[in-house]
Amino acid sequence: EVRLEESGGGSVQAGGSLRLSCAASGYILSAGCMGWFRQAPGKERERVAFASADASTTYADSVKDRFTISKDNAKNTLYLQMNSLKPEDTAMYYCAAGTILFCGRTPSLYDFTYWGQGTQVTVSS
Numbered sequence: 001e002v003r004l005e006e007s008g009g010g011s012v013q014a015g016g017s018l019r020l021s022c023a024a025s026g027y028i029l030s031a032g033c034m035g036w037f038r039q040a041p042g043k044e045r046e047r048v049a050f051a052s053a054d055a056s057t058t059y060a061d062s063v064k065d066r067f068t069i070s071k072d073n074a075k076n077t078l079y080l081q082m083n084s085l086k087p088e089d090t091a092m093y094y095c096a097a098g099t100i101l102f103c104g105r106t107p108s109l110y111d112f113t114y115w116g117q118g119t120q121v122t123v124s125s
Contacts, residue, residue, distance in 0.1 A: 002026040002114045004095045009119030016085050022078040022095030022116060029071045029078060033103035033111065036069065036080050038091035048093070049080060050103035058105055085123045092118040
């Protein structure tokens, strides 16, 4: 059974930083595309950042140069370092894992088989 467990969310002021973690069990990080989505109240779930099986990465334009996705294969954990946070980054953040090897530039929700429960990030102005 695959389980993805997010942690690291919280409340910060604009300009602050947070690091999200996604601990995976039953899934090998180097086996496929993994990444982060987010969903704000009343909005659709949107792409944030992704890492392919070969560790290449892709980011949404809205977070490029502020967020960094990384993997620790030894710990089987995916990270999202978020710097220079803005109020518009406020959302529930979800970790997702798929069976495709490469995420591509715009992976779809449907490319991901496994999802975590989410961790809330709130950025105040």
